[in-house]
Amino acid sequence: MSAVHALPAWIAVDWGSSNLRAWALDDQDRIIAQASSARGMLGLASDEFEDVLRVVINDWLPEDSTSSMPVLICGMAGARQGWVEAAYLPVPGEQAPAIDVLSGLAEQLTHVATRDRRIAVTIVPGLCQHQPAFDVMRGEETQLAGLVAAQPGYSGAVCLPGTHAKWAQLENGSITGFTTFMSGELYKLLSQDSVLKHSVAGGDLADEPQRQAFLAGIDAAMAEPARMTAALFGIRARDLLDERLDDEASRAALLGARLSGLVLGLELAGATCLQPQGSLITLIGDDTLCQRYRIALEHLDYRVSLAANADMILAGLGRIHHACQARLATD
Structure with missing residues (x-):
């Protein structure tokens, strides 16, 4: 302290x-x-x-x-x-x-x-919404308020990666809607509690082969999201049958990177369907996780801006605090 x-x-x-x-x-x-x-x-x-x-x-x-x-x-x-x-x-x-x-x-x-x-x-x-689908967020609204405090009049898509990733659309500093994707939780369940736990391990996208496996997973999910569950089992089958893969540790890291790409690619297939290629997407969240999203989004030809997580929380709480103080002063 x-x-x-x-x-x-x-x-x-x-x-x-x-x-x-x-x-x-x-x-x-x-x-x-x-x-x-x-x-x-x-x-x-x-x-x-x-x-x-x-x-x-x-x-x-x-x-x-x-x-x-x-x-x-x-x-x-x-x-x-x-x-x-x-x-x-x-x-x-x-x-x-x-x-x-x-x-x-x-x-x-x-x-x-x-x-x-x-x-x-x-x-x-x-925040909550009822249309076009039921959804809730708690905590991310403060980060969005912080983004608007730092960039008044912000318009565009904002992604807040996490266990339950939030995608929000802002117009002139106001939120018009948001969607939650359970990608982080889905990845954890698949990698730790499914048959895939025998085939995958965590890795590092700084390793070029793992990076390429990750991006191949992104492309596969974006191209055919309806075949996602088949692609997931394909990871297990590849582990058992593909003789081109290296030693056990390298194989598990490569397959883990592909799993990460498939899960994130499924999210991006839904989250970016209304975002024109070349448009700006702002990421707010954990640095490591945001870098993974940045790699995927730039691969898909989006422009990416990163906003520091703690900075946005503090800016948002500051904006809310001073608005509250100003309101109390006039009551």
Whole structure:
């Protein structure tokens, strides 16, 4: 945990399923301290969240309770299984009036009652949509708000890779719709819990043969997505029959790269079907995973821009925090 020599103006928290990150910020949103914990939402009961948070940020709090420190949280702490459920904010459908949903996040924060009067905790809502298909996101809305804070009026596709990858479409800084793809979870299930676990291993796309196997998987899934399950079993058959493959370790890495390409290619077949080749797609997320998406998208002739994950979270929380403060000042 970073120590602070002066009290922060507010505290930003990204609380995910597996861990949490916290930042102490001054009145110019400059980071003066930061800390993290492996106590994510999945391992906590609702009555444990406050104590976990206090352990992480206690050194940044005032000594007495005469004033309270604003703490703004995004992510899975607001899930139904989290600290307090933060209701989803609907994305307008095609027939609804145009509403800047990302700006509206500050208007529907969920306040959390705490035993410690030194903290004033609020949680950012997630987003939901009913048309053209039911979908939800929680946490990614803050990253999108951060992108718009950094690039006002942004228009185009945004991909947020992860266990459940989100693809959002923005027009003039407003989100018009999004789709979730379970590619990360699907890859994990196939590589660890299916017959393919006997044939594949993780690898490194810096290795040229693995990179080519990955891109061949992308091309196969893009060309014939309806044959995806047949292509998947083909990995097992190739392991058993293809005598051209090298030693066992190299073979498993090559087949693992092909599996990764097939799964991601299936996602891209759906996610890019309405994106003209040559258009810009912005990636926000884990660096390693974003690089894998970048390799695939540039192979498919898209332009790619990468936005740092933590930067977008902080920019989004800052945008929401200041919008909330401005609204309170006028009430």
